[in-house]
Amino acid sequence: MAEKLLEIRDLHVSVGDREIIRGVNLSVDRGSVHALMGPNGSGKSTLSLALMGHPKYTITKGDITFKGQGIIGMPPNERALLGMFLGFQYPAAVPGVSVANFLRNALMARHKGAAPLTPAKFKKLLDEGIAKLKMDPAVLGRYVNDGFSGGEKKRLEILQAFVLQPELEILDETDSGLDIDALRIIAEGIEAQRGPERAILLITHYQRILNYLKPDVVHVMVRGKIVKEGGPELAHQLEAQGYDPLIRELVEA
Amino acid sequence: MATKPQTLVDKDYQYGFRDQTDTYSFKARKGIDHDIVEQISQMKHEPQWMRDFRHRSLDIFLSKPLPPWADLEALDQINFADIYYYMRASDVEGKTWEEVPADIKRTFDRLGIPEAERKFLGGVTAQYDSEVVYHSIRKDLEKLGVLFSDMDTALREHEDIVREHFATVIPPADNKFSALNSAVWSGGSFIWVPKGVHVDVPLQAYFRINAESMGQFERTLIIAEPGSFVHYIEGCTAPTYSSNSLHSAVVELIAKEGAHIRYTTIQNWYKNIYNLVTKRALAQKNAHVEWVDGNIGSRLTMKYPSVYMVGEGARGDVLSIAYASEGQHQDAGSKMVHAAPNTSSIITSKSVSKGGGRTTYRGLVKVYEGCDGVKSNVRCDALLMDPESRSDTYPTMEIDSRNVRIEHEATVSKVGEEQLFYVMSRGLTEVEATTMIVNGFFEPFVKELPMEYAVELNRLIALEMEGSVG
Numbered sequence: 001m002a003e004k005l006l007e008i009r010d011l012h013v014s015v016g017d018r019e020i021i022r023g024v025n026l027s028v029d030r031g032s033v034h035a036l037m038g039p040n041g042s043g044k045s046t047l048s049l050a051l052m053g054h055p056k057y058t059i060t061k062g063d064i065t066f067k068g069q070g071i072i073g074m075p076p077n078e079r080a081l082l083g084m085f086l087g088f089q090y091p092a093a094v095p096g097v098s099v100a101n102f103l104r105n106a107l108m109a110r111h112k113g114a115a116p117l118t119p120a121k122f123k124k125l126l127d128e129g130i131a132k133l134k135m136d137p138a139v140l141g142r143y144v145n146d147g148f149s150g151g152e153k154k155r156l157e158i159l160q161a162f163v164l165q166p167e168l169e170i171l172d173e174t175d176s177g178l179d180i181d182a183l184r185i186i187a188e189g190i191e192a193q194r195g196p197e198r199a200i201l202l203i204t205h206y207q208r209i210l211n212y213l214k215p216d217v218v219h220v221m222v223r224g225k226i227v228k229e230g231g232p233e234l235a236h237q238l239e240a241q242g243y244d245p246l247i248r249e250l251v252e253a
Numbered sequence: 254m255a256t257k258p259q260t261l262v263d264k265d266y267q268y269g270f271r272d273q274t275d276t277y278s279f280k281a282r283k284g285i286d287h288d289i290v291e292q293i294s295q296m297k298h299e300p301q302w303m304r305d306f307r308h309r310s311l312d313i314f315l316s317k318p319l320p321p322w323a324d325l326e327a328l329d330q331i332n333f334a335d336i337y338y339y340m341r342a343s344d345v346e347g348k349t350w351e352e353v354p355a356d357i358k359r360t361f362d363r364l365g366i367p368e369a370e371r372k373f374l375g376g377v378t379a380q381y382d383s384e385v386v387y388h389s390i391r392k393d394l395e396k397l398g399v400l401f402s403d404m405d406t407a408l409r410e411h412e413d414i415v416r417e418h419f420a421t422v423i424p425p426a427d428n429k430f431s432a433l434n435s436a437v438w439s440g441g442s443f444i445w446v447p448k449g450v451h452v453d454v455p456l457q458a459y460f461r462i463n464a465e466s467m468g469q470f471e472r473t474l475i476i477a478e479p480g481s482f483v484h485y486i487e488g489c490t491a492p493t494y495s496s497n498s499l500h501s502a503v504v505e506l507i508a509k510e511g512a513h514i515r516y517t518t519i520q521n522w523y524k525n526i527y528n529l530v531t532k533r534a535l536a537q538k539n540a541h542v543e544w545v546d547g548n549i550g551s552r553l554t555m556k557y558p559s560v561y562m563v564g565e566g567a568r569g570d571v572l573s574i575a576y577a578s579e580g581q582h583q584d585a586g587s588k589m590v591h592a593a594p595n596t597s598s599i600i601t602s603k604s605v606s607k608g609g610g611r612t613t614y615r616g617l618v619k620v621y622e623g624c625d626g627v628k629s630n631v632r633c634d635a636l637l638m639d640p641e642s643r644s645d646t647y648p649t650m651e652i653d654s655r656n657v658r659i660e661h662e663a664t665v666s667k668v669g670e671e672q673l674f675y676v677m678s679r680g681l682t683e684v685e686a687t688t689m690i691v692n693g694f695f696e697p698f699v700k701e702l703p704m705e706y707a708v709e710l711n712r713l714i715a716l717e718m719e720g721s722v723g
Contacts, residue, residue, distance in 0.1 A: 052678050053678075054674050055670065056670065075677065075682075075683070076674060077677045077678070077679075077680050077681055077686075080680035086678050092669070092671045093672070094672065094676060095693055096692065096694055096695065096696030097690075097693035102679070105681060106679035109679070109680035109681050110680050143696075
């Protein structure tokens with residue numbers, strides 16, 4: 001049996017007084033790709049930020065384990081060092097810090113105690129990622145997300161995953177706001193990350209990225225709960241019918 | 254990610270060590286009056302005109318009130334009667350490092366001065382309290398006719414050049430502190446660059462206050478003859494004492510036709526130094542003056558490097574950063590005076606306040622009547638690290654000419670939770686992430702520094718962040 005990389009049990013998350021995640025159970029095996037779908041406002045982004053340890057999101061109940069270790073209360077940097085990565089829907093800008101410098105620092109944080117990459121190897125790794133994602137090499141000298149277009153930001157998130165090689169990639173709406181060519185390039189970039197050592201949790205509103213990136217499991221989230229799970233066919237069904245029938249089912253139940 | 258209120262963490266101020274002062278060769282009594290001024294001038298064997306100038310300046314100092322717009326709560330703490338205005342640790346000025354007295358040498362060794370000189374400087378002066386204790390200039394620059402010495406030596410050896418330019422840019426009556434400096438000045442740098450000479454490596458002065466309750470009043474005069482270039486760097490530190498010391502310098506720059514002067518300051522005073530400095534440049538036709546000004550330490554800094562553009566096509570740039578933590582007020586800015594047509598200026602000011610620290614931007618852009626084609630761009634960005642900290646902006650524009658282009662932009666931003674979370678999610682600790690964000694904010698300044706200084710500044714900011722993030 002495959003190793004359970006991430007396990008979420010009966011998770012409740014609030015922002016202020018408002019409960020947004022209302023009892024989520026979800027588990028992700030190493031080597032698998034999961035899609036988490038759902039309408040706007042269903043709590044998908046909240047779940048991803050809570051998983052990474054955003055201080056604004058309070059976990060009121062439940063448990064999250066990563067590689068068998070409870071991570072609730074752990075600061076985000078320690079989660080990153082354990083092997084978690086979040087590709088942000090709205091990544092923040094860090095003016096004055098170049099992409100290359102940012103990535104070097106992130107990599108150094110990861111290699112604490114061990115020898116980090118030589119400058120030559122680091123450059124080779126960056127060049128590879130840039131070629132794969134068809135980015136302009138000049139991006140390495142630009143300040144992180146400062147004045148980036150939506151598409152550039154999304155590519156930079158994937159480039160970071162490529163350089164940092166996490167064990168779990170949570171990608172929050174990495175496909176939103178992209179034209180069809182950019183979507184294909186980014187999807188291929190994510191596909192290239194797929195492997196037996198890694199799991200990917202892809203959060204998306206639309207089915208279209210799943211044309212390029214076939215998930216093993218699809219979860220549907222509505223109003224802070226997982227309401228349906230299935231194989232890739234579930235995504236197609238949602239694409240054809242929309243979320244309405246599911247929501248109606250839920251209301252009637 | 255709660256941020257603990259910052260305390261004054263002395264261990265983080267790496268320059269806080271001190272030397273004994275009971276071995277000093279001369280110490281004037283505390284306080285200021287005509288007798289002290291006379292004594293200073295006599296000890297220096299100055300010409301009569303300088304002696305008269307000092308006495309006149311003292312009268313102006315005594316009659317002038319503190320500037321009413323200033324941070325008087327802080328300024329009122331200065332007890333002018335409780336300060337040593339002149340102190341001499343040693344009677345010799347070393348020309349070689351071996352000639353410098355051992356304890357002073359050890360201090361500058363710890364500050365990395367001789368090492369920096371070997372590596373990348375064309376000349377160094379090191380001032381310890383009132384007097385310059387070490388001075389050197391590279392032989393090839395000397396051969397080109399470049400003069401670089403302390404101000405007292407210049408007055409003895411090049412009296413004509415000094416007398417022609419001294420106090421022509423900043424008269425004693427300019428403000429209370431320039432009057433004080435004019436009365437009791439000692440040390441400082443004198444640089445004269447002959448016509449057309451490019452000094453391709455920086456010249457540096459290092460100012461160290463060692464004694465407690467000391468007033469350091471150096472006087473710097475830089476003259477760049479037509480078509481010449483020079484880059485001058487000053488660094489400042491002081492030991493950790495409980496009572497305040499005062500640093501009140503006057504710096505005058507004269508860039509003649511087509512000349513270019515760059516003046517870089519990294520001041521890292523201990524947190525109870527009053528740093529009240531008047532810096533002004535005169536830029537003649539097509540001349541270019543740049544002030545690159547970094548203010549990290551001190552209790553209160555008041556400093557507004559200025560450029561008076563008096564010839565057509567002159568240019569003035571000020572790029573400054575200020576960092577204020579608990580109990581500190583960085584009141585900095587710039588004055589750009591356009592007194593000729595087609596002159597242009599850029600002011601870029603960036604400040605960070607943390608742990609209740611306070612930064613103020615105070616600036617003036619003035620365009621005289623008939624000065625067409627003037628361009629000026631002012632940009633101030635303030636970064637607040639927490640809700641206790643404060644930043645104020647007082648920009649003033651006096652535009653008396655029509656055909657001009659003036660731009661002003663000011664922003665105040667906060668280190669946001671989102672930004673911090675983003676950086677931390679990549680594996681950096683809160684301290685590392687905050688350091689990265691602040692360094693990034695200062696990046697436009699840092700990239701203008703010689704590499705050695707850039708590295709040092711980044712390290713300083715890292716130390717400040719470590720001392721204050723919990």
